[in-house]
Amino acid sequence: MLLGLFTWLGHAGAAEDQRLADLRGVRQARFNEDGSRVLVRMSKRELGLWDVESGRAVKGDLEQVSMKLPYFVEETGRRFVASVGEGTARVFDMTTGMAISPPIAIELLETGRGSPAFSPDLSQVLLFDQKQQAQIFEVKSGQRIAQLTLEKPNEDFDVSGLAAKFAKDGPVCFIITHQGVLRRYDTTTWKLAGEPMTHPNREGWHFSFNLSEDGQHVVTCDGPGENGPKGYLQLWDTQTSRPLGQALEATNGVSGRFLPGGKRLVVSRARGRAGVHEVPSLKRLFDLPEHDDVEGPMVKATPDGKGIFTWGYSESVIFSDATTGKHLGSSSNRALLKDVLVTPDSKEAFLVYNNTAFLLQQHYDQYVVQVSLPDFKVKNSLRILGYLTSVDLSPEGSRLMVIEGLTGKEQVRLFDAATLKETGVK
Numbered sequence: 001m002l003l004g005l006f007t008w009l010g011h012a013g014a015a016e017d018q019r020l021a022d023l024r025g026v027r028q029a030r031f032n033e034d035g036s037r038v039l040v041r042m043s044k045r046e047l048g049l050w051d052v053e054s055g056r057a058v059k060g061d062l063e064q065v066s067m068k069l070p071y072f073v074e075e076t077g078r079r080f081v082a083s084v085g086e087g088t089a090r091v092f093d094m095t096t097g098m099a100i101s102p103p104i105a106i107e108l109l110e111t112g113r114g115s116p117a118f119s120p121d122l123s124q125v126l127l128f129d130q131k132q133q134a135q136i137f138e139v140k141s142g143q144r145i146a147q148l149t150l151e152k153p154n155e156d157f158d159v160s161g162l163a164a165k166f167a168k169d170g171p172v173c174f175i176i177t178h179q180g181v182l183r184r185y186d187t188t189t190w191k192l193a194g195e196p197m198t199h200p201n202r203e204g205w206h207f208s209f210n211l212s213e214d215g216q217h218v219v220t221c222d223g224p225g226e227n228g229p230k231g232y233l234q235l236w237d238t239q240t241s242r243p244l245g246q247a248l249e250a251t252n253g254v255s256g257r258f259l260p261g262g263k264r265l266v267v268s269r270a271r272g273r274a275g276v277h278e279v280p281s282l283k284r285l286f287d288l289p290e291h292d293d294v295e296g297p298m299v300k301a302t303p304d305g306k307g308i309f310t311w312g313y314s315e316s317v318i319f320s321d322a323t324t325g326k327h328l329g330s331s332s333n334r335a336l337l338k339d340v341l342v343t344p345d346s347k348e349a350f351l352v353y354n355n356t357a358f359l360l361q362q363h364y365d366q367y368v369v370q371v372s373l374p375d376f377k378v379k380n381s382l383r384i385l386g387y388l389t390s391v392d393l394s395p396e397g398s399r400l401m402v403i404e405g406l407t408g409k410e411q412v413r414l415f416d417a418a419t420l421k422e423t424g425v426k
Helices: none
Strands: 026-031 037-042 047-051 079-085 088-093 124-128 134-138 144-148 162-166 172-176 181-186 206-211 217-223 230-237 242-251 254-258 264-269 275-278 284-287 298-301 307-311 316-321 327-332 336-342 348-354 366-372 378-384 388-393 399-404 411-416
Touching: 026 388, 026 399, 026 411, 037 411, 124 162, 162 206, 172 206, 206 254, 217 254, 230 254, 242 254, 242 264, 264 298, 298 336, 307 336, 336 388, 348 388
Parallel strands: none
Antiparallel strands: 026 037, 037 047, 079 088, 124 134, 134 144, 162 172, 172 181, 206 217, 217 230, 230 242, 254 264, 264 275, 275 284, 298 307, 307 316, 316 327, 336 348, 348 366, 366 378, 388 399, 399 411
């Protein structure tokens, strides 16, 4: 196995005064659940966990981990899965860096091509192997609980569609295959529960699904993969495995996400208007604002489900009431809005703008603007003059992380989310 094969700046063999801010060549970085740690994967596969306050490495059991594949962090930021050598993976604690599981024997499928999943109590982990089959392990013992045989892999399909999700309540897990078949499993036996739900368009290139909070409904979607074909969205009753209503369609694809409570569905079309629909009738309650004559808007709901942001090429971002569609606030700037990050309490947002005019000359100009909601009053702003890879907000909303720099020189920069003042620098 590929263990103990590296010495890298900022971890094994590093000087005692090494800091997170000194790292260059950061490929991947994520916060843990309370924003106190940052997990970093370097361009040469090295993996490290860093304390945000001191900027120093938290070694745990990570000193001898050299990763061939990206790591995967479960949605609460408490655990992560990492490959620790050829044919071996392991589950780690995201705060201490200590191994939670023994080595698990599996040839992992690249994370970007098949997303793993943890059970709500973190006792089980579902991983996809190189044969694109699902394997389920007990985390504490590392013992394999089940192996699920899915459709035979077909290279004509985009295998990034492989995905799994455990229901929050009840012993249920859903898995969608790269051929658009969604299955529901009873996690006490890992037997199929009900009939498979086959997406109406089997010719799609990429398939995905979204589960309602109460687990009663699910939508399957497909991306056509080329400019021109239609994509489809189908609503399902998870208890009967029956489709509800006719599939919605849109040129270049359509997707849907349930708002909290599961009774409303935000439908986003690649071309055409986005809107909010009632569940399970799929009655269109109201349209969301348009930002282009052809392309559909980018859409994001607040964590509390009370507001919806839309933006696009119109140089404006609009905040609408998620129940009535009423206009709540907006902002218009000449820079192109790239993303919206919302605090967990839904009271503030960080608008990420790109105003770069001379890209080929490697002159970059980007901004993070902190606004209050719903009035869009500007509280703070941050200007970034290096190439911007990503901006991320810690799960509890206290810190902002920016990955900045050209290939091979990417660095992590941390900011206090309340003031946008940089932290962790010498």
